[in-house]
Amino acid sequence: MSQPGDPLDVDALLAGDATAFEQLVRQESPRLFRVINRVVNDEDEAESLMQETFLQAYQRLDTFRRESKFTTWLYAIGINLARGSLRKSKRLSPLDEAAVERMQPDFSGGMYVDQAESWNPHRLAELSQRRELVHQAIAQLPDDYRAIVTLRDIEELPTDEVARILEISNGAARVRLHRARQALRKLLDSHIRP
């Protein structure tokens, strides 16, 4: 009997072994659900997209080329389905690319125009709705930014793996991640330091 965290038996998976696939589902469902849910912001939709992700992965097993980890390939399918669902529903995120740009710090002569103030750790610890606050801040970001912050900073996948999942270069992933964090910093700052 396999335990969560056991390495996946990729050979068995690719051979269409039902037990290996069940292990994959048991092992990856929670994380895959969390990632998709952050992108679509809808639990019912996220659950059905996650199920569809496993089904498509199974139907397309022969297209897995072992150039990446199996889970990287699986998450790429999930992210693409989540994006497709957003496109179909035409739901727009509260903030667009221009808003993210405005939340990047301004510089003059290489120096910060506005000086930040360190967050008070006591105030941070006292903030009872911390997670809710972060959750709401993420939900405001454009889809691509929500996806990268979720994969890298919440699920803590390595940046190169995140880049592969999102099908962008390592450099593009770093830039997008940095911009997303800076936008979140700005959104959180107004709540943490009133």
Place this chain on the structure above:
Amino acid sequence: MRLVAPLMRKMMDEPSCQEVNQFLADYVEDNLDADVSDRYRKHVAHCDCCKAYLDQYQGTIDLLHDCRNCDLPDDLVEHTLEFLKERGVTA
């Protein structure tokens, strides 16, 4: 002061706040070459702006790390296995 500072920095090979900011993601993950990282560390050590900004940037990452556990729908795995079974994937 604004005009002199960039010039002084250039003479002393000191990075600007903007340069440090540009590489902040690599800086916090310790992905920079040791000499570059050293230059940035020295700058941050005596620059209040960068120190405070870095603090908030790292604070943001820490808050995100702390955010992983969200409630999962009941029987998420069982529902998925059922869904796949109906489609002939799992036994």
